[in-house]
Amino acid sequence: GRGRAVSFASLGLNTGQALLPLAFTAGAAWLGWRGVWLCVAMLLCLLLPLAALLFSRERKPETPAGTVPETQGWTREQVLRDPLFPLLLMAMLPPAFISNTVLFHQVYLGELRGWSSGLFASAFPLYALVTVGSLLLAGWLVDRFSARALLPFYLLPLGLGCLVLGTVEGPAAAFLFMALYALSDGFSLTLFGTLWPEVYGVRHLGAIRSAIVPLMVLAAALGPGLAGVLIDRGVSYPLLLGAMGVYCLALLPLMLAVRPALAKRMAG
Numbered sequence: 001g002r003g004r005a006v007s008f009a010s011l012g013l014n015t016g017q018a019l020l021p022l023a024f025t026a027g028a029a030w031l032g033w034r035g036v037w038l039c040v041a042m043l044l045c046l047l048l049p050l051a052a053l054l055f056s057r058e059r060k061p062e063t064p065a066g067t068v069p070e071t072q073g074w075t076r077e078q079v080l081r082d083p084l085f086p087l088l089l090m091a092m093l094p095p096a097f098i099s100n101t102v103l104f105h106q107v108y109l110g111e112l113r114g115w116s117s118g119l120f121a122s123a124f125p126l127y128a129l130v131t132v133g134s135l136l137l138a139g140w141l142v143d144r145f146s147a148r149a150l151l152p153f154y155l156l157p158l159g160l161g162c163l164v165l166g167t168v169e170g171p172a173a174a175f176l177f178m179a180l181y182a183l184s185d186g187f188s189l190t191l192f193g194t195l196w197p198e199v200y201g202v203r204h205l206g207a208i209r210s211a212i213v214p215l216m217v218l219a220a221a222l223g224p225g226l227a228g229v230l231i232d233r234g235v236s237y238p239l240l241l242g243a244m245g246v247y248c249l250a251l252l253p254l255m256l257a258v259r260p261a262l263a264k265r266m267a268g
Contacts, residue, residue: 001139001142001143002142002143002193002194002197002198003138003139003140003141003142003143003147003190003194004136004139004140004142004143005139006139006142006189006190006193006194007135007136007138007139007140007142007186007189007190008135008136008139009193011132011135011136013189014128014131014132014135014186015128015132021124024036027039072201072203073200073201073202073203073204073205074200074201074203074204074208075204075207076204076207076208076210076211079200079208079211080211084258084261084262084265087254087255087258088151088195088199088258089212089215090251090254091151091152091155091251091254091255092188092191092192092195092212092216093215093216093219094155094158094219094244094247094248094251095155095158095181095184095185095188096216096217096219096220096223097219097220097222097223097244098158098162098181098223098244098248099181099185099220100220100221100223100224101223101224101226101227101240101244102162102165102177102181102241103120104223104224104227104228105224105227105228105231105237106119106120108231108237109165109237112237112238113169113171113173114169115171115174116171119171119174120174120178123174123175123177123178124178126175126178126179126182127178127179127181127182127185128182129182130178130179130182130183130186131182131183131185131186131189132186133186134182134183134184134185134186134187135186135189135190136186137186138150138154138186138187138189138190138191139190142190142191142194146198147190147191147194147195147198147199148195148198148199148259148262148263149259150187150191151191151195151255151258151259152251152252152254152255152256152258152259153252154184154187154188154191155184155248155249155251155252156184156248156249156252157180157181157183157184158180158181158183158184158185158245158248159244159245159246159247159248159249160180160245160249161176161177161178161179161180161181161184161245162177162241162242162244162245162248163241163242163245163246164176164177164180165177165238165241166238166239166240166241166242166245167238167242196208196209196212199262199266227240
């Protein structure tokens with residue numbers, strides 16, 4: 001099904017997050033950092049013909065039951081006018097906003113807590129491992145229940161993680177946050193590839209994604225900057241973390257209210 005296909009395709013990102021920093025460090029010790037980047041460039045050049053070959057044949061997957069038929073896909077203009085679209089964005093943008101905010105200000109949080117500067121970096125292998133498991137679970141659940149059925153619940157771990165990070169002063173809070181964030185992130189990666197075609201169809205999916213991805217990039221850029229401005233104005237950073245956690249948890253009832261409207265529309 002589409003859910004498992006998207007989750008398997010997303011595994012490459014998390015495998016790279018877990019292995020590439022270690023591989024680059026080892027390679028730099030042997031070849032130097034310039035030599036490693038040269039090898040990376042050569043590898044990309046070798047892979048381009050293979051990628052072109054794989055994309056040379058058009059693939060037409062079957063439309064899963066309970067989704068918009070390909071012949072009835074929404075246009076980008078229709079999606080942007082859809083009153084439910086902003087509500088869906090409210091649930092899909094927080095991972096980018098929150099994760100960039102936390103990782104950008106990790107040194108400041110470490111100073112507040114008295115943590116070592118490398119604490120968050122040491123939690124990345126745990127993050128990658130949990131995300132891989134979350135991806136596989138999310139793909140199976142999407143195929144079994146649908147993306148819109150999972151939407152109200154996937155931010156709960158991230159919300160709890162923000163609350164932990166904002167209230168717990170011990171270094172274990174960083175590892176617990178990264179594990180909880182990874183649970184939500186695996187579902188987020190799967191939902192991003194399955195929710196939009198499920199709700200709006202695949203006929204104009206490229207145009208629809210071209211409107212959504214810039215908003216996600218904007219959210220990722222706004223998070224650290226907005227938090228920095230508030231911190232400079234004297235707002236407590238742990239308080240900001242708690243507020244982001246409360247926002248994630250507050251989306252549960254809102255998305256539960258949106259879900260029947262989506263189901264009714266797609267059934268009709």
